[in-house]
Amino acid sequence: MSVRKGAAVWRGGLQDGGGTVALGSGAYEGPYSFRSRFGDGAGGTNPEELIGAAHAACYSMALSNMLATDGHPPTAVETTAEVTIEPVDGQQTISKIVLHTVGNVPGIDAETFRGYAEKAKAGCPVSRALAATPIELDAQFSA
Structure with a gap:
């Protein structure tokens, strides 16, 4: 542990x-x-940015591991997580996360990549921790 x-x-x-x-x-x-x-973003970081970085890192690792385990080691997986915070019922709330990922994986096609990308979204530990928040996926394949 x-x-x-x-x-x-x-x-x-x-x-x-x-x-x-x-x-x-x-x-x-x-x-x-x-x-x-x-505000305007000046003055340092913020919790949502840190959550986004953690989610992007975890997701990229999970996707890369799934692909490599099945014999498709990626050349690269790049992910950005957009974390939206807005008032919901009068409380600031993380209302959604959008994962934008691009995978360069020799030997598979875009549809296969998309299937792995969806599995990784559901299975990465940070996604699981944030399961109460809607998580969307934009997966792009680069051969």
């Missing part, structure tokens, strides 16, 4: 405060703020 850590500190009020977020591995530490979350 693996346990991974992330940490955050927030000081001040919501709109005038600020914080730092850090990965337990030490690979990233940086600021986050109200502006970086709900």
